[in-house]
Amino acid sequence: MEDLIKRLESIFKIVEKKRGKRDNLWILEVEKDSLHAVLSYLKDNESFRHLALISCVDWIENNKFQLSYILWSYQKRQNLIVKIFIDRDKPEFKTVLNLFPQAEIYEREIRELYGVTFEGNPTQFEDFVLEDWEEMPPMRRDFDTLKYSQEKYGDRDSEVLKTNIRKIISDYTDEWRRK
Amino acid sequence: MWYKILYAFLVTVGGLAYGLLLGGISRKITARIHGRRGPTVFQNFIDLIKLLRKKTAISHGTMFFLAPMFRLLGGVGVLLLVPIVYGSSILSNFSFGGDLIVVLYFMVFGCLGMALGAADSGHPHSALAPTRGLAQMAGYELPFLISVIGLAIAHKTVSISGLVAAQQGGIFHWNLFQYPFLSIAGLIAMLGMYMAYPFSVVMAPQEIPVGPPTEYSSTFLSFMFSGRSIFGVGKYVLFMDLFLGGATNLVEAFVKTFALFLIIVFVTNVFPRYRTEQAVKFFWTYPVVIGLIDFIRIFIK
Amino acid sequence: MKEKDYFLDDRPKKLSYSEVWEKFFNWARAQSLWVIAYGTGCGSIEIPPMVTSRFDAERFGVSTVGTPRQADVLIISGYLAVKTLKRVIRVYEQMQSPKYVVGLGACTVNGGMYYDSYNTVNLVDLYIPIDVYVAGCMPRPEAILAGFAQLMKKIKEGRADGWKQYIDNLDKYRKNQEKIIKNWKIPNYNW
Structure with a gap:
């Protein structure tokens, strides 16, 4: 070589x-x-x-x-x-x-x-x-995929989901502490 | 004569139920050979009930609507013309002198209606399947006709009841033992008729999605489904009359048709598949040559 | 024959039957689910083990068919690109009612690991109604079978009415679909 x-x-x-x-x-x-x-x-x-x-x-x-x-x-x-x-x-x-x-x-x-x-x-x-x-070519690094994805495809009701998950986690940890 | 109509109705319903049950048993046996549990033997009944109440909103033209009717009519026609129980005034159905010719016509009728409907549906895959199906039909018709015409010449009758009458008097009077080569040719043609596995390229669920009924759904499909089941039972009864000496009571008819059914199932489950031209080549060589041996023997005698 | 003749111009209609009959037919529908053999993403690799000898879905009456006209269940197997979504909508509308949709994998719930991808639809239920979700990345065939058991239960109770919702809220679904699919070339109603 x-x-x-x-x-x-x-x-x-x-x-x-x-x-x-x-x-x-x-x-x-x-x-x-x-x-x-x-x-x-x-x-x-x-x-x-x-x-x-x-x-x-x-x-x-x-x-x-x-x-x-x-x-x-x-x-x-x-x-x-x-x-x-x-x-x-x-x-x-x-x-x-x-x-x-x-x-x-x-x-x-x-x-x-x-x-x-x-x-x-x-x-x-x-x-x-x-x-x-129609947008900028997507693999260029200055293309913000997260922003584009959220704008175009939407997101699950994130606030509701996050609070629910936090509540589930805190309930679980509380129960675990009590034992 | 009015009671004949009632019995014709009962025979049709009974044939449908028996055909669906045989289909379920076939699925179960296939599953057990694969090492699975498989569906229940009544799965085909459930499928039929579901299909009856599926909605449909497709229109493709007149032939599209008529094809399932043709299919059903071909099946019912075969079943009602073939005597199920020999000597019984009721279960001889509508058999008459010369019914063999009409049955041969009815057997092609269903396939042709299916081909016309599939071509009318406008789907490229369903138009492809009838070309294969009709080519294969041209293949198996030759050995089948050799065997049927050979029997008709041998017994000097074109009535199925006459053929059954000629076979009475012990197991060795059956055509299966009297004319074994004609029977082998006829039974190989039967495999082709049922699209059993070496000759299953017409339906070919792997290459062309579901064959001719690609565009059919719901009620149309349930008509085709039941037509196929009834046609299947009719053909079993016909072959029983031609080669296995008919039946003198219902139990004998069940046993003999079930034996024919088992032949199909076990051949289906062990063979891979022929392409169309291979199938036609096969039909035009081996069964024809085998059938001609007996054909010549009949003429020499 | 003109191309238009293959499609209907009418909006889809809902037909209703008496409840006793519906109950009986729902029982039959639950026992006989025909799945269309159409895979959108990586999840379709889990379908062959499910229907073959190892997990044997046929014992529950679940079998596969090759054409949307005869199918009851559409499985969205994994991530869904916009390009695939066009085909999925078309397949879904060609299926005859009653029809059910199973969403397979985390991607159909909220985008899964492709939550920030420029090409993966995050919320599939904005575009077609989904009856049962099976979570996981990827769900194993056991999980898919559990999902099917759930679907059967829903059908028997008469709660699997995604196709009715689609007919009722057709304009809403169409608006969502047209928002992300540019160059909409398929006919308005193609069932």
Whole structure:
């Protein structure tokens, strides 16, 4: 695995490299513009032909979105996670559909849940999990799910419930003390 | 003749009760084979009562309403044309010379009505089921007709009472022993008629939710349910008359129909299921060849 | 045939019978509950053990059917997303009265562990009437059977009247449903 990383470093600029929890798992951070070149090189020359997942992380403190492309090589039995950071205020990126056709669904999901758009993906604006969603994309960390849930779906008569529960608990403890 | 109408009514009600009870016993036996306690044997009665008083608010067209009637009519027609007790003026029902042909017609009648109703209900699954059902019917009709026509030629009669009369005089005069290959062909066709398990793809509760009656509910379903029970009893009586020498009293009729019922139950519980084309292929090869052995023997004689 | 012909334009009607007959039929209804095989959430995994050999619900007359037209009981098995709620309402309205609903798991009571989820309905009884709740996360098949025993008791006493409430308060339920379901595309009355 280290040989592979060295070979990659000789061609591309690797911002950060880190070994994962297993020997055959490494995490690389590359620059946003060179991602397609890196994925294409890994697919054609290093047998990483399987894109297992694209995932997204919201780093609200750094004002960035992280996109991770998880690759798997059947010949070498190795995992490689290639990650990039994109600007949170301008969540746009280019699709990898030309390299991996299965990216279509993953990108559609990320578009729906994080609002990151992928230029060149024809189906990304169709509904995936949510139907008729009109609010902010729900997996962004500044989206208040509790407030949204209580406003939209309501809550059981919480005051009544809480007082009842407190009464039941105090009755129980009183009885327990008396024994 | 008026008392005949009263007895026809009593036979229908009795056939319904007997059919529902057999259904309950079948459910109980299946449950015991699974290692469960199972429902009570009267569960089918309770289901029927519940279905009678469920409300319905669906309308799908004329054929949709008529199909349960056809089903019920097919069942009642078969039961009332087949002599239950040989020689009895009452329990011979409405049998007459040539009733075998009419019974063969009535047996197809119910299925066709069902197919028309299911196609009219507009549900894709219930339209899918009749195509399977009619294909399978084309499968089992061939061995069944070979066996029935073989018997008719052998005994030179198309009356069921005539066939029963020809079998009187001891157990070895039964067609089951006189023409064993025709009987085997007929009994395999019977499995297909009852949609017993190797040939149960028509109802197929796993793939197509409940087969033809997908859109039917409440009273319609209870009509179909009772039509199916009565039809079942009618077919048991018919097969008893054809192969097991009929019956000379009611107890004998009960014992013989129950024996036929047990064949169905035990075959159902041990076999997996054929697909439609496999079932048709099976029906057109083995039972047909087996039946033709006796068919040729009758002609040589 | 036009698509409209498959639905009714009328509001549902309540029919009443004499009490003696109702008592007898209630007894039959309680002994023969047909559950529609429709799972909304993780609780549907508890239904197969309930109806198969181990717990054998069939001995109480509880069996499964594959079509809403013939079903008596709808089990809301666990969390309910808005997307699923549309289907649940449609299935519930296609079922023929009398019909009963069993809410399974803590999610149907008040959202359970998904109380703050953006996509899980917290209070199911705002949208369809529920006759019996079975609490737990997840309730075991024994608990579901206990819930069914409760439902049978309610039916026999004539207290399981959720479907009557739905007919009486249809406008209220519709208002609640339309509040969270945007793009309401199903016909107004589809029973």
